[in-house]
Amino acid sequence: MLHCLNTSGNLVGGIISDMTVLERQRARKKFQHEHEQDQQFFMVGCDSALGEVVANSMKPGDLGFENVEETVKKRKADHKVDMKSKDKRIKVSVEEGESKITEQIKGNKNTKLKNRENCDDVGSKENSKGSEIQNHKPDYIHVRARRGQATDSHSLAERVRREKISERMKYLQDLVPGCNKIAGKAGMLDEIINYVQSLQRQVEFLSMKLAAVNPRLDFNIDELFAKEVFTQNFQMMQSEMSNPAYLQFNSAQQQVSCCGGLINNMGILPPEIGVRRNINAPASASLPEIFLDPSCFTHILPSSTWEGDFQNLHSVDFDQGRSTSFPSQPFTGMIEASNLKMEM
Amino acid sequence: MRNLSLLKQEFLRKWIKDLKKYNSQKKNMNLFERKKAIKLSADLAMASTSKDKTTLWRKALIANTSTSIDEQDISTTSSSHKKVIRKNSTNSYSLYRKRKIGRRKINRAKERVEASFIATRLVKKRTRRLKSLLPGGKFMDDACLVDETLDYIESLKAQVEVMRCLVTASELFINPP
Known part of the structure; x- marks a missing residue:
């Protein structure tokens, strides 16, 4: 939960308290234990999160460029795993079809790191930077998992509403013949519209027929x-x-x-x-x-x-x-x- | 399934009652009048056939039929008017799309954004159309639109089935095999 809060803080305002740092350090320890096993999974989470960060906070531009360079070097030195993970990250993101984000990540690697540090408290730079970057990863898993589920009440309500609609759409899919094979919402709506129209026309036609068949309209x-x-x-x-x-x-x-x-x-x-x-x-x-x-x-x-x-x-x-x-x-x-x- | 057959029973009962009522008022109708009478009574019966009459389309349908009984000509003109409007909207949309396609080649980065934009646009357009199809669709929001459509389709199905039964019955009565 705290992780989640942290992340949302990161994404929304870029405000981070001391507590977050502590939290991260703790998380880092945990993460290093699990790192070998769950590496790939983390990468997935991290990836989109990074992309989001990049997308969200591109503004802070020119601060601490050298620092960033150092960070990259350090990180490379610190963990070979990181190297691996970087590659993997890109791959995974390509697989996920988030090529947009990938491009940004490739191009703006430096900016990304910069952003990260801008977001963080300046004091937290004392912590080893490579570890810091790693520490973000477990945080962002939660973001990935709850990506649509922003924490404010409005988005929650919206989410619930959407789920409701999609559930009803499934029922409609069952009800309307020939609608099962269509995936997109637009196509489904098309099919539904056609069906409703055809039914309405049938009613029209049948009433016409009834009127025609019964000329006196006096049948027992x-x-x-x-x-x-x-x-x-x-x-x-x-x-x-x-x-x-x-x-x-x-x-x-x-x-x-x-x-x-x-x-x-x-x-x-x-x-x-x-x-x-x-x-x-x-x-x-x-x-x-x-x-x-x-x-x-x-x-x-x-x-x-x-x-x-x-x-x-x-x-x-x-x-x-x-x-x-x-x-x-x-x-x-x-x-x-x-x-x-x-x-x- | 059981519900459906009960629905049909109720619908037929109400329909016949309505027809009787409507026909007692007017005698010697021509074909179109008869057709209109049949359709209106069927619609009314369908609208009033349900446990919960809270759904919007029922109310709207009842309101529509009650007005159209009085002024039938106006309803026909308005429907033709609607068609014209629909045609216009499709034309403008296709134009818009052509422009879009031309622009697409220029800027690839914008393409994705525009694709999603077009997708949402398509969905919106269809939702609007569906709304225009349902009676009282103007007053529905997206969430309740789907609900109403479900309900409407179900009762339309029942209506069509019952009407078809009646048609075949009367046909058989007139020309026995």
Whole structure:
């Protein structure tokens, strides 16, 4: 935490207290122990941090140029490891695609060191400079790790917001077909826009079609659904059988379960829509035969066809093992409600 | 999934109710009037079909439909106006981009900065467009825009499915196979 604070201090204001120096010395000891193992990792952290420092505080220009030169020499003398690390640092940064920073590092090596010292307390120069430079490395690891996460509350809030947005974007990606393969945000947004537009156009088109298909707009929805059950819904049911929500053969709707399942498929709750239907379902065999009151439907089709189709449907039901709630003994369900005539 | 089917049920119920209400007011409509009536009632039903009606687009949609029932012609003109504006904006953007490309060769150092700039610009532009697509999108910020889009897409899907069912049903009713 202190490290982090130090770093932020470095980056933001370049103000460093004595405590920081102490902290660094302590950290340095630690670092030297771990140096051999974690060298590369540190380099990564150090690298970007250096770049940041360079970027942030390029202003202090001409102070202590000779000092810097000395520092470099000393450092080279002190540790061969440093030499290695320098090379490595550059490599790693190239790998990371931070070529911008690398260039700056290469070109302004001196400036960088200078900056470092400008940032530091002048008194801290008494410490061996090579070690000082090394000491920065563990500090900046944390910066790397928390790079986006600046410590002030504004950036924290911003970060949380961004995370939230990206999470939602993932959901959207799942929802919109063909959006999985696109990586960029712009492309994703494009896809989403297209999808929304296509859906809106479909609504437009379908409403037009509905208007065209029903010239008088006076159709009996009961008939419609009864009819639709035969052909279109039949395939739909088979395709959507895996979804239990489409076939709610629960106890409350048992009386209408024969038709209810079908109409549920369309998304209507039979009792609420008020299907006027007289259902007589003697379950004499394993497949219950449904007799629908022909008086309702004489004008559509003869009841025999109904029976056949319902039997078909029920056989499907049984195949899927979903119609367990069918009554085992004959019953007569009578649902009487308002005649659902859709007058448009 | 279960939610979706429940949503559809509720939507259909409301839609039919709305249609009845709307049609009881007016008889002998022509094709376009009928279409408009169907669409408006479907939109209304979709907007009011949900547990939480707090989402912005629902409110905006309800407001829009209630105004457009009164003055349908204005809505059509405004939509065409919108299209014109959109076209203009794309044109100016492409011009801008061309200029950018020309400049790019001159200065390579600026290139990266400009690339990121263009990227953010693209995203911004698309966000704006998405906002224009959603009902009530003007009042949304980025964070809630994504939420609203999720919700909107979901209900649009349900709406389309139910409408398609109804279309096939009525087609079958009129011309039996």
